[in-house]
Amino acid sequence: MTKFLQFDCDLDTFIEELKKHLNKNNKKIETLLAQKEKTYANFVKPLEMMDEYLEQFFTPLSHLNAVNNSEKTQKVYTEALPLVTEYSTQLSQNIEIYNAYKEIMQKEQTSLNSEQKRVLALNILHFELSGAHLDKKTKQRLQEINLKKSELSNNFSQNLLDATNAYEYIITDESDIEGLPKSEIENAKFEDNGVIKYKLTLQMPSYIAYMTYGKNRAIREELYRAYVSRAPQNAKIIDELLALRQEMSQLLGFKNYAELSLATKMAEDTKSVLGFLENLLENSIPQAKNELQELQNIAPHKLESHDTSYYAEILKKEQYDIDEEEYRPYFEQKNVIAGMFTFLDKLFNVTCKQVKEKLWHEKAYAYDVYENDILKARIYLDLEARESKRGGAWMHNWQTHCTDEAGKKPLASAFIVCSFPPSNDTNPSLLRHDDVVTLFHETGHTLHHILSEVNENEVSGVNGVEWDAVEFPSQFLENFAYEPQVLKMFAKHYETNETISDEMIDKLVKSKNFLSAMGMLRQLEFSLFDFKLHTKVYQGDEVQNLLDTIREKTALIKPPKYNKFQNGFSHIFSGGYAAGYYSYKWAEVLSADTFYTVVDENIFNSPTAKKYQNIILHRGGSQSMQELFHELMGRDADTTQLLRLNGIVE
Template sequence: MFPEFHSNNLLEKESTILKKMESNKEFIQSLLKQPNGSFQTFLKPYQRVQTELGDLVTEISHLNSVKNSEESQTIYSRLLPKLSEYYTDLGQNEEIFSALLHIQSTDKTVNSEQIKVLENEIRDFRLSGVGLDSNTKEELKNIRIKLSDLTNQFSQNVLNATNAFALYLNEEDVKGIPESDKISAKQPDGTYKFTLHFPSYIAYMTYGENRKIRKEMYDAYCTRAPENGKLIEEILSLRDKEAKLLGFETYAHLSLATKVANEPEEVIQFLDHLAKKAKPIAQKEYKEIQSFAKKLGQGEIEPWDLTFYSEKLKKESFSYDEEIYRPYLEKETVLQGTFQFLENLLGVHFKQVQTNVWEPSVLCYDLVVEGETRSRLYLDLEVRSDKKGGAWMHNWKPHFQDETGKTELPIAFVVASFPKATESQPSLLRPSDVVTLFHELGHALHHLLSKVKEAFVSGVNGVEWDAVEFPSQFLENFVYEPKVLQLFAKHYQTKEPIPNAYIDTMVKAKNFMSAMGVVRQLEFAKFDMLVHKESPNEIRVQDILNQVREEIAVVVPPTYNKFQNSFTHIFAGGYAAGYYSYKWAELLSANAFYSFVDKGVFDLEHAAHFRKTVLEKGGSANAMNLFRDFYGKDPDIDALLRLNGIAA
């Protein structure tokens, strides 16, 4: 029913992709020769062959992320310009565009999903430069090939810089570091290795008592990949040219053409409105940390002190210590409890299966709903040196029905960087790791529960970028619900459930310093939108960031902090002029979440309604319309403020 994933045949995969691109071109030409093409005879097979190619590319990009090697880097880098050229040529193909317009105006048998496919495709063809003269098309094509190379280079520079740094510390220097983190960092020679990989970095910044080492790590972290400063300049310049060639005022306007929000000003207004509510509270929170640090003998606090004193204050205010939760959050137990929760919440059953995987620790599950196997999920959760840091969901195959009526089932990967199990201790998670797991599973369920029959709008495909985080953020909110924690928070040695007092503390501590977190996200989002409203040089990029920090930030970092040089989300990921999406989608997720909480969390009728109106519909309709179908009205900003512990 499901294909196997093979990881040891990169050259073969590359060759298959190259052949597939050629055979697709020929196949599409044969489709174009049909007289009076219809959705069924043209767009059904067209979607299928494009999806088949996308699935093959996903295999290599996935392996380049989870088994990064010189071979994977070389092959992926070799393929990128060819793929970019293929998609650019395709997107500028006037014959395909004419065929789509013909189908849109003549095929009266199309259903709502198919109408959405046509609308999206026609829009995307226009965004690809259809209708432009051949010189402009060629220029656009070259810009896109160059951009794909530059953004890949940006990401690789950050990974290389992250891998290049390590501190080997003695016992004296790891004072305050929790035992579990010390075990992870322990080297055969008795020293402790701390790196810029996030689990290691954040452990030292949160608990390391040696202020000098905290500063050294902070400095290394925020000055990674200085060569990316020039790349940013090039990337922004090329994006601006691309937007203007397509008739958009700026790249920000081009980016919003495929999103729910309409204008950059609408987004900036939304961000400023939130900042106005959050900043005064964030300033109070910061003052609280400053006076607390002063009480402990630290006169002026610097950015490398912030997480450290914030954690100490959290401990004092709530007797909250993330470490005391870790013995109750053993990875395997959390996973099984999470599956139990999802079964209770959404009626989704996870059945473990044995199949080919790229790493022995990878797990695989089939998702069963109402007795029917609907999809497959791979989980790769532990940190490794050959794996890119962070966490993400990668969709491998979408749910769709091909032209013969055969249904293909969806497959997705969830990847994280959780602490590795050691000989003496299993993988123990922090509450924030559990939030990450729920978040990525939210993305996965959005993809895997799709019942859409058209590949291009199935699962996460075709979902507007500023709504794609809605299901993931919706799900992560449940981590703090006592009814949910009771399902999986059990001590890994004694099997005792987590004490209720711990849960109460965790819930109270959830919004500790949350306004500071909100303004930080708003700072990133506004910087992203403004930087894409012009074509700035490296100095101007810094000026824009400084200006945004002045307006929004409560903690202004030192001038040498070049955070932008490792901001992969917008310079190497899909969030360019779209980072605001996190908060925009959180608006939807907060309203949906409280609709469940107000019904006592587990309400199968309400859950079935959510599954059918949102999760199963994927990108087959405008996300705001799907939200209204579920919720019955527009989202309310008060729910977002309530979620962040900010008074409306």
Template sequence: MIENNPLLSKTNLPAFSKIRPEHVAEAVRYCISKCRETVERVVAEHSDNPTWDNVVEPVEQASGELGKVWGIVSHLNNVISSDELRCQHDAMLPELSEYSSWEGQHEGLYQCYKNIYDNTVLPPFSKRALDFFIKSFELSGIALRDAEKKRFNELKSRLSNVTSAYANNVLDATNSWYFHTENKDELRGLPDSAQELARQEASGRGLSGYVITLQFPSYLPVMKYAESRELRFKCYEAYVTRASALGPDHGKFNNDENMREELSIKKEMAQMLGFKNYAERSLVLKMASSTDEVMSFLETLVVKSHAQGGLEMRELEDFAKSEGFSEKLEPWDILFYSEKLKEAKYSINDEVIRPYFPLPQVLQGLFRLVNEIFGLSIKQSIDVDVWHKDVSFYDIYDSDGKKRGSFYLDPYSRDKKQGGAWMDSCTDRKVDRSGSVTLPVAYIVTNFMPPIGDKPALLNHYEVETLFHEFGHALQHLLTTVDIESLAGINNVPWDAVETPSQFMENFTWNSEVLAMISGHIETGEILPADLLCKMIEAKNFQSAMGMLRQLEFASFDFRLYRDYDQNTDIHSLLNEIRRDIAVVPAVSFNRFENSFSHIFSGGYSAGYYSYLWAEVLSSDCFSRFEEEGILNPETGKMFMDSVLAEGGSRDFMEIFESFRGRKPSVEALLRHCGISNNSTER
């Protein structure tokens, strides 16, 4: 019965413990039917005199209900996937695509929106929202002829299946491989925490000894610390061939065809809309104005980073030789010798740092930080229904004690959970015509090493940065003051600006005052000692140019692939060409990174991976104002909160940036924060 379906509950928070796979189809179909009925009704009743209240609001309310239900289903499929849930999730994709196409090409609704936009005096936010709605119609093919619409919709439906299949293959390929040994000597060099995790993993599988998986908390320590080059190679090979014909599963989860089909579909759809390629189409709602501007931006950073990156790589090769390594440095050697070099130069490594960052202490310090600079208070709520025992829930209040929103935190890696880290919306902020406010709710998901035994999870500094990063996204979602759902939080923020708050927050993790807040030794409670802090800061930009070049390699591959793809393009050859031009780290012929590059094939970053670097320019420049006026300056914090964090998609993001910074962005702060000299030479 519909009234008993927990996905359709009117409560702001989902009843996760009650949701079952069999609820999915009923709830989604009910919402689609309600959306159709609403569209047909408002067009029939109000096409002669459409207004925001009688057309836009009821349609957006129905669409919001569908979006919330599908958001819950997609979220659960990402964090507690099962065969049954995946089956139900994937079965709904064609129906959702068909409805989206029907609404996006509904001539009567489009004309109502156009009529309101052209003939009504509207508040600025409403006008801007309508502008986005009208662009959405145009990008959905409203202007196409009937035969073209049919083809466009077929492609759109197929695309949703292909992107889902790509993501499923990456998850399944990651989960299918593991290395089992009963010989502890094979794990020589691994920190105690990594060895204990491997023992815990084996025990969970009913095995004796140790198990290494391709989950990042298991995989990364092997690449950094395992003295067995054979083990490093074995894990590396399995990791970089995931979801490819060369994978250890003998091609069972091969994404080759999914990539080709997705690229072909997106190009054809873009050209049907009048664009030369998908990269050009992707920029319609971004800050960057042209494909040439994006490529020029990336090339500028390559030029500024390449010489220093080459020096860093040569330093690593020389160091490996000094350690008695006489062979060619291969990719499975890079992290191992990099970690040794960092320790030799700065007397520091991740495992020395990790005991100072128990997750509870980091969270407590993070909450204290946002209290000092933004006046926010964060309180945990215990009696909230969650999807897994490791999930916690928090409410966030402003300086006046007014609740602004809430968030779930799902911190640990586990089977059947997508890798990586992300923030997503559970509920968006909106205000209905009666003045009733729906407060925003966020999901924050990471994949940290889980607690071992009775000790809390211990984070390395990169993981601390990751937590701050995702929390930055959540702050923009939760602190929005925009009343229109489609402009609130991260909605309709340009994709190449949406990483600004997240990357901004990362900067605090390198500040001594903040590190004193977020650190506390697992055994003694001692904050990070001054000597370790100094070493950490000295090592902050270790191999930073190599890291920058790696991001430029990914971004250039993504953008050129979606700009230049045709049926003759060899995806792997294009990646190798870009590596030869940009990378300073050696590549190997069997690396099939592209087959698990989920960001650009199933994660929304198609022709948009450059956004991380684009937004890092903005975030570094924003943070430089805090450096000038005081890292914990509450006045500066309030200005940042009231502009970048609060205004969502309600204004052009460059205007928002300039209102905070007082000028246009400069790349100088990014280069300074990364320790990359600006005295570059042309290559």
């Protein structure tokens, strides 16, 4: 068993070290290819581990660029990206490796285990999806496309971050700040020449707080306008990316990028995806219209897009007597983390112990993870928002559990990153319940990666899992953030240590599906827009026209003309969700079905929870999720459980 890597990234020498690393890899590839007799052990395994070590080397840079973004990290990352992209593209198009994999698959068919066969099958597919079998000119063009795509995606993300950080709105009239959470008022407050002022930003905690509680409608509209019109230069990037994706798809023999995307997913074809989304849409519209009417009934004017969060909070308090602010003292960040770890221990016999390690920021922490008292992994938590950090939340895997060439078993590690309200010397980080759900969600991803018991790193943890199934473990875990017996493990008032009352929990649970059909429509809008956008080439105004057409059915409040949501849709233009945003709902069917089975078995005594740990978490991507789910539940997933989870059906 090998030790964990120490987090270290020397920006001054990174490019030089990366070039050495890639050069060493290329020489090793030549040596491996020169072998007369190629086997899984002497050819596939070394290539697998080579890829793992490159990922381990590169991850600290990509992580730093996301959580401690600076001119220097941007410069180094921008310089490093084309080097890695070019190397990866050449590797994925190497016809000799492709032929060797096919030969080994045929020759060792009877002696390979199921994990090894899965590695070979996925690699052969990925080689074909990279054009390894195509002519030299086509492969050269695909390489150029991949380089340009990675550059454009990076620029898209950086433009969005820069635009978010560049904006601020200064309030001088204290009446305009009334109603905001005390902690947000404190965070916004600053002194300028002896005058107390308040700074609002487009960072998530600040933006959400004002849109939810800010009484001044004009300020809400100003913030909303700034948020939905960020990074207009990204429109040109979208056009370029869409054109490149379509060209790439056709070079690889697909009609469009949506079809190319589905080649590695659970969904069978484009018709299956669109039918799935349209079915959810039809089932959700009637309830969504009723929900909007309830909102409109309490507003003294016609509702606009910048009004919904504000009046939703008023209606929520009126219907459930629930005020997010009353709950936040019960969700102090450190208490939530400790309580979540207690829950994981009780559900899976997984324990987390904090370790001292010098990391990239004083607010980042490391924990060793034990399963059945055996050291299994290390996780790193960086949970608070700051200017140098990309918005949103994510899990990023670093090390993968596997068996290396020497027969040793490296331990796994991963990062959990969120954008929670920042703590300071006078104020702790008090979370909204939505933040708690987010933490559970990202921890679900993390467990999927670090608890793997697969020996081949390319199908261990989240590696090799179909993209439309990868959200299954995260969504499964997040649902427990509403369960009363789970909440009582950590929801304690940070000042009095009083456990949250049954009455407060009851209100929270009942409010869970508040405006859920409207929320469903919003997600379906994103999914339909993304998927249809990749069924042919849309350019310029066509992109907005497509979105407008979809919104005729999904947007019950028509957004203003200045809303250019697509310019900030980083999931599909700088993340991995292009023609795959539907995956959230697809996977949610699996998670809802599994979750209700565990709850019906009383959670902590659930045999299904133990089976889930052994089948889904331990086996990672070593089998198709379709096969694993069938083994877990003994049947196909029940779609109605997703509607039940959202309160749309009983």
